[in-house]
Amino acid sequence: MTSKNSKYIGKYQINAFLGSGSMGRVYRVTIPVLEKTAALKLFTPSRSLIKKVGLTSLRAQFIHEAAVIANIRHPNVMSIWSLEETAAELFYLMDYYCRNLGQLIGESYWADRPSRTVSVEKACHYLAQIIEGLCRLHEADIIHRDIKPFNIMIADTGTVKIVDFGLSRRRGDKQFLGAEKLTIGTPFYSAPEQIDSPETVDQRADLYSAGVILYRMLTGHLPDKIPALPSELNAQLDRNCDRFILKAIAPHPDDRFQTADTMSAGLKAFWVQYKNARQRECVAPDDIVQEKKTASQNKPTQIKPTLPIRSESSRILAKDARAVFNLDDLHQPAVFVENAFQKINDTTVIDHATNLVWQQSGSRYPMMWDQAQRYIRMLSESGFGGYRNWRMPTINEILSLVNPMHDDDFCMEPVFSPDQKWLWSSDTRSKKSVWTVDAQMGFVTCSDLFDYNFVKAVCSVT
Template sequence: MTSKNSKDIGKYQINALLGSGTMGRIYRVTIPVLEKTAALKLFTPSPALIKKVGLTWLREQFIHEAAVIANIRHPNVVSIWSLEETANELFYLMEYYCRNLGQLIGESYWADRPSRKVSVDKACHYMTQIIEGLCRLHEADIIHRDIKPFNIMIEDTGTVKIVDFGLSKRRGEKRLLSAEKLTIGTPFYSAPEQIDSPETVDQRADLYSAGVILYRMVTGHLPDKNPALPSELNAQLDRNCDRFILKAIAPHPDERFQTAEAMSEELKAFSVLYKNARQRECFTPADVSQEEKTAPQIKTTLPIRSESSRILAKNARMVFNLDDLHQPTVFVENAFQKISDTTVIDQATNLIWQQSGSRYPMMWDQAQRYIQMLSESGFGGYQNWRMPTINEMLSLVNPMHDDNFCMEPVFSANQKWLWSSDTRSKKSVWTVDAQMGFVTCSDLFDYNFVKGVCSVN
């Protein structure tokens, strides 16, 4: 088996270890010649697991995982490209994505802690795609059995991809008895019947898990045995939201949505009702709207750090002024003014910004070249463009409104995930989610947008 310190797996060059479990390790790798980034799952079961169920069964399970999904073609299901084996390695290659829903909401290994809330519109956007992916899987008689935020990848365009089919099974499939010794699913997200009898569950267990994800996104909490009404945890929700979500997570499968198609149709209807209700609430006189817009903000008295630094994870919250969910605790009362169609100045900070930024997301070294190009070309009449620090980028973020942070309308909304000039290590860089207003970090090979800044002389 390949050791954790190896630089290659077969013909593929290892860039980073993305994660590991009892069945295997997942790496980000480079495909030779093409120089294309991919994800590779290597069969490396733990000695304890081998002793528990046997190497032969585990190997069959790993091959089964790849075979289950290899021929499924759907925009919301990850693509597996190949299953390969060398003298001492068994692995499969698949699409690589650098962010997932678990990271987006800030779910940690202590999953029962509060997480970041997602706006209802965005939650419905993600949930619609999750259910569409489940529609396709269930049509092929595949039950996933481990739907959770960390198994929901998010493309740069916002498209959702369901991944990790290690626990999946085909409807009616008879598996080896050894499987009964394994824990099937993830606590908090598994349906009650899946915990009691994992080998007998049907598609309704996946729909339950999807419902828990929706509850989590819009409330920031996980439901308990007697879940609070979602509207009690989020004032933006109404009774229609409560009915839909509580039906999705009903303890007994007969009380839930019976098919992914039925859940999809009701989600569409619920989404329309919610948007119509919100539009009626938001139709207010101009003076009321103005009062909302000029609600007091916290104006920082600290200087905004402009020199890039290496900020260790243990110091990030203090340096960046973040709360437990890595969202800002200090806001700037900006004074934006457009200089041209491409540049904006903030009189409050004396910083000049690109109105938009890069057209497409790019890797770290490409982002640096992009900033260099801005200076060399004298973009907007300036030649001292640089990549902003995290503190400078957070000066653009407004306080939460309707469960979402945002930048002023003077800026383009296309650049959702932004590189900073602050590094966390030699291989990772601090970044900002401009829509949800939180700080995270990305590897050098991940893809983010970049927005240039320069200081007023």
């Protein structure tokens, strides 16, 4: 097997270690000549697993994992490019995506801790794609058996990709020797029957896991054995949402949605009902502005001093990030700026509260770090918007644009273009990673230099 210190796996150069499980390690690699980034999963079972199951059986299971989805073509299922073997290595190549749903909601390895919530619209958008991917897998008689946030990748366009088929099983396949000794699934997301009898579950176990993901996204919590109503944990939800989720996570499989198609139809019906109800609550834009002013006046503790905001880029270590960026436990702003935005022209916006001029939109496409630097230089050299001092913003500057969500946000037009979802900052975490902001969820994370994010340039006005 390849050493952890090796710079290559086969002919592929290792750029970063992404994670590991009992069956293997995953790396971000570069394909030679093409200089294309890919993800590579290397067969490296743990010693304890080899002792428990046997190397021959584990190797067959790893090959099976790749073969299960090799011929599945669907936009919501991860594509595997090739299965390759050298004298000492067995691995397969697949698409690389730099973010997943677990990172988006801030789920840690202590999954029972509260996580970030997702708007109803975004949560339904993600769940609809998860269900579509499951529909394709189930049509091919494939039960995934480990649907959880960290196995749901999110592409730059917001498209969901189901990954990690190490525990999947095609209906009718013979069980691998020793497989009964493997733990199947993740307890927090696994259906009750999957824990009791993992080899006999059907597609309803995957649908249960998808329902738990929705509960988690909308409430920030995992359901208890007797789950609290989602509407009791999130005031924006209603009884229609309660009925849909509780049906999805019913303890007995006969009480759940029986197929991915029926769950998809139920989700669409719920979303239409929810959207229509919220639209009836919407008020005129002038009323919204007045309500927001009143709300901000009533909550002075949520408004931080507007100046000065740190504008010099720095290397911020992980242990110092919360203090420097002024973040809460979920890496979202602890306090907020009371902005005073004014549109300068079709391309720029000034915030008089901070004396910062921003691109109204930003880069059209996500780009790697070195490309982002060139993009900033191009803006300054061309005098974009009448300014020649454009730069990459610090995390603190980007966070000055973030405000807490209100019930009436569903009716509001954004000040900035919503297309730039994930933003580079000028603050680094190390030589190989940079601090970034999820502009829609309003939290701070970090990205490797080879990851893809958007750029929203800023310049200071004196």
